Amino acid sequence: MLIKTANRLDGIGEYYFSQKLREIDTLNKAGKDILNLGIGSPDLPPHPEVIRVLQDTAAQPNVHAYQSYKGSPVLRKAVVTWYQQWYGVSLDPETEILPLIGSKEGIMHICMTYLNDGDEALIPNPGYPTYSSAVKLAGARPVPYTLSEEHNWQPDLDALAQSDLSKVKLMWVNYPHMPTGQLPSASFFERLIAFAQKHNILICHDNPYSFILNEQPVSLLSIPGAKEVVLELNSLSKSSNMAGWRVGMLAAAKERIDEVLRFKSNMDSGMFLPVQLAAAKALELGKDWYDSINTIYAERRTKVFEILDLLNCSYATGQVGMFVWAKIPATFTDGFALSDKVLYEASVFITPGGIFGDAGNGYIRVSLCGSIERFEEAIQRIKTRLVK
Numbered sequence: 054m055l056i057k058t059a060n061r062l063d064g065i066g067e068y069y070f071s072q073k074l075r076e077i078d079t080l081n082k083a084g085k086d087i088l089n090l091g092i093g094s095p096d097l098p099p100h101p102e103v104i105r106v107l108q109d110t111a112a113q114p115n116v117h118a119y120q121s122y123k124g125s126p127v128l129r130k131a132v133v134t135w136y137q138q139w140y141g142v143s144l145d146p147e148t149e150i151l152p153l154i155g156s157k158e159g160i161m162h163i164c165m166t167y168l169n170d171g172d173e174a175l176i177p178n179p180g181y182p183t184y185s186s187a188v189k190l191a192g193a194r195p196v197p198y199t200l201s202e203e204h205n206w207q208p209d210l211d212a213l214a215q216s217d218l219s220k221v222k223l224m225w226v227n228y229p230h231m232p233t234g235q236l237p238s239a240s241f242f243e244r245l246i247a248f249a250q251k252h253n254i255l256i257c258h259d260n261p262y263s264f265i266l267n268e269q270p271v272s273l274l275s276i277p278g279a280k281e282v283v284l285e286l287n288s289l290s291k292s293s294n295m296a297g298w299r300v301g302m303l304a305a306a307k308e309r310i311d312e313v314l315r316f317k318s319n320m321d322s323g324m325f326l327p328v329q330l331a332a333a334k335a336l337e338l339g340k341d342w343y344d345s346i347n348t349i350y351a352e353r354r355t356k357v358f359e360i361l362d363l364l365n366c367s368y369a370t371g372q373v374g375m376f377v378w379a380k381i382p383a384t385f386t387d388g389f390a391l392s393d394k395v396l397y398e399a400s401v402f403i404t405p406g407g408i409f410g411d412a413g414n415g416y417i418r419v420s421l422c423g424s425i426e427r428f429e430e431a432i433q434r435i436k437t438r439l440v441k
């Protein structure tokens with residue numbers, strides 16, 4: 054039978070990691086035992102109390118029905134308390150929060166809610182590849198804005214203001230930035246809100262990394278006037294070690310939440326209540342929890358710096374988030390060449406920066422999601438197996 058896939062899939066390839074994981078799997082089957090330092094999926098479990106809430110509530114008879122499309126009031130309240138406590142942002146639990154099945158689905162929902170054929174959305178280069186695919190799947194055109202080390206990986210808003218923004222409806226922004234680990238400056242966030250107001254653009258801020266190796270989490274919603282123009286996505290995947298649980302959230306003005314819910318309520322039928330109650334427990338954890346995971350990430354980061362030194366890469370030591378972003382030495386044409394050499398000679402996989410956009414071509418990204426022993430093993434392999 055010959056059924057052609059929908060046109061909206063044209064130009065949408067398989068997600069880079071799903072392809073690469075297949076190659077790594079094939080190498081493993083051939084006996085290679087590849088150390089994967091690529092993917093940012095926390096390897097440690099959530100807090101034991103979080104798991105206890107899931108277990109206890111799942112054992113009850115009355116928690117198995119469909120749930121509200123807007124999420125459990127317990128989770129919405131926990132999100133609001135968390136936003137107030139950590140970001141100093143006041144939100145209404147009834148109207149300004151929408152729990153999500155991971156923030157990734159929120160990226161798609163926002164694009165489907167606002168973008169028509171022919172519309173444009175600004176996306177960061179380098180940046181999380183899902184922004185561009187979601188914009189394309191929604192029928193619109195992603196317009197990359199370049200980030201560079203010289204400009205602290207922040208967009209040049211003056212240059213953007215000179216470009217034709219007439220078709221731009223959304224701008225995707227993500228700080229702390231993945232993959233570069235750049236923190237936002239307060240003045241940049243203020244200028245961003247003014248830019249959005251002036252050009253009538255919705256800013257979609259994706260904020261899953263603010264607790265990782267960062268003492269001062271910041272929400273874009275904390276900037277005066279932000280609620281008029283900002284939708285903020287957040288997630289428990291990284292900060293609560295709950296990536297596989299699929300819990301995220303959207304925080305925005307009531308009108309925006311209602312608009313996104315018009316789309317989302319046609320896509321899914323709510324989340325399993327015990328997962329929502331356990332997520333609420335995770336959001337109640339105090340500074341001890343974040344300190345405990347950050348102590349581990351900081352220790353791992355020193356090992357990753359060692360790996361990068363061995364590869365003659367340079368990097369900013371003050372970057373935050375779950376990865377280390379590093380500039381490759383001039384002896385390699387790009388990060389893909391370095392990544393391939395390390396994969397085929399030392400059986401260690403490191404992500405080439407170019408998968409995040411061509412402005413990442415001269416870089417690589419190493420994930421902190423692995424035990425110290427794995428990083429030590431990677432150091433040994435690179436020292437002993439890499440052909441000079």
Ligand SMILES: Cc1ncc(COP(=O)(O)O)c(C=O)c1O
Pocket residue numbers: 093154155156157158181227231259261287288289290296300301
């Ligand atoms: C920048 C960025 N946004 C969103 C996500 C997706 O997070 P979630 O697990 O909440 O869907 C990731 C995951 O890697 C990410 O790096």
